[in-house]
Amino acid sequence: MMAMDPGDIQRAQPEAVPGRGGEPDLDGLLVLVARGDEPAFEAVYSRLAGAAYGLIRKVVRDPAQSEEVTQEVLLEVWRTASRFDPAKGSAATWVLTIAHRRAIDRVRSVTATAARDHLVAEPAPASDEVAEAVEASLDRERVRHCLDGLTELQRESITLAYYGGYSYRQVAGLLGATLSSIKTRIRDGLIRMRDCLGVSG
């Protein structure tokens, strides 16, 4: 643990006040995780484990397998944190990209396919932190609003591919559309989502 001189503390202070621009900076936390900082990892866990698990559950469906995949993902975040490059995207994106890829790996492997279970109802989201619950419900609402703004084919293609974990070939088969039209619809739909959500690259 490094000692801080008073100058450091004064510089750090305005950023630590919550409520006014005080959202924890995940990028900075991941830099600390790369140095083996366990409390920083705990903070990353509390911010992103819910999103990683929820996303993996959507794709994998089976709760036990989803838990396994989530554990693998979080361990990979710990192990490879030094490879995170803030210039290439946000920390949340880095972590959740890993989560989605691992979920896809799991469902595309033959053994897992048989165990995939479409009967599990989605459990009601719960969070012990009010602020996080507020953020999560607002994220849900915004995403829903922006998905509603897409054409039906765009929306179905995107949700089947992302939440359903289907390849675009499979999506084309499911929707009875050509490969090139699915490619185009997904790209156009995501660009519309990007503008609707107001995210910048």
Add this chain to the structure above:
Amino acid sequence: MKLLRHDLHLLSGVYVLDAIDSDVERDRYQRHLARCQSCSAEVRGLREVTTRMAMAAALQPPPALHGKVVAAVRQTRQLPPAADAQPRPGRWRGRLSGWLPRLALAAATAGVAAAVVLAIILAGAQHQLSIARAENRAIAQVLAAPDARVLTRSTSAGGTATVIVSPSRRELIVTTAGLRSLPASQVYQAWLINPRRTRPAGLLPAPISGKTRPLLATGLLPGDQLGLTIEPAGGTAKPTTTPILVIPLGA
């Protein structure tokens, strides 16, 4: 079959959704990405969309997961930085709950002067924290109200505003995402607009990653509409510009 360049560009969407199941096709696109700057910029933007979609799917993880992950972390060696990695700035804006113990530990090793400075900071931070908690409680009560309704609309300044309104509590929460960023001399101000009386309903806080934290407005009256305008920093008593958004609240 050799894909045309044009076709490769179109793969950005399916690529960020991990929906390319052919390794050959994915490798070819990745090689293309390394050379095509506009493509990698597009992929960056679209990946942020998938991040929001993932956030929207968040669930409470099984309680046992945390212990398993922490145990695994303690037994797992980390990869060293890649040889070509650039040194990164060591800035760290941590969440308060993690930040306080770290500072306290730092103070134990730093001098008395630092401890005095720290004590003053902590008093302020604790106060801010309790204010933030009280706000969160009030916001949670609106969200939990049986008659709470959620409305999301696009604004003429880009992005969207989301309103959660509870007529029975006469309260509402306003939050936005992706609004045009303003110079320091200006601010977004919320209004409760009513033919009889239009009242200021608060200033939107500065955005974080394009999103503004929830603003709680109280004293909702029947027939009120929510409006948002751009005003001089500090806000005004009456709207001075055309609203970028007006939402009937149906209260």
